[in-house]
Amino acid sequence: MGMRPLGVRCFTMTVYDGRFRGIRALFAQEQLGDTLGEVLERHGKRQVRIAETEKYPHVTYFFSGGREAPFAGEERIICPSPQ
Numbered sequence: 001m002g003m004r005p006l007g008v009r010c011f012t013m014t015v016y017d018g019r020f021r022g023i024r025a026l027f028a029q030e031q032l033g034d035t036l037g038e039v040l041e042r043h044g045k046r047q048v049r050i051a052e053t054e055k056y057p058h059v060t061y062f063f064s065g066g067r068e069a070p071f072a073g074e075e076r077i078i079c080p081s082p083q
Contacts (some may be wrong), residue, residue: 002082032065039070053081 015025040047051059
């Protein structure tokens with residue numbers, strides 16, 4: 001008897017890392033346009049993104065549709081997360 005491969009396939013909702021071989025994403029990555037940050041920048045408005053360390057990526061990178069750089073007029077404040 002012994003061990004044999006199960007033939008299991010692995011899928012994720014999106015591409016997480018190109019180094020993950022043999023794992024397919026169910027949905028193609030989309031470029032988001034007209035995010036709130038873009039709209040505010042286009043209209044010359046200021047914005048501030050405040051988050052604790054653990055949530056910082058959610059109110060910056062993810063909230064901006066995958067954009068790393070701040071928008072014109074955007075200020076970012078990071079507070080230490082409780083230990």
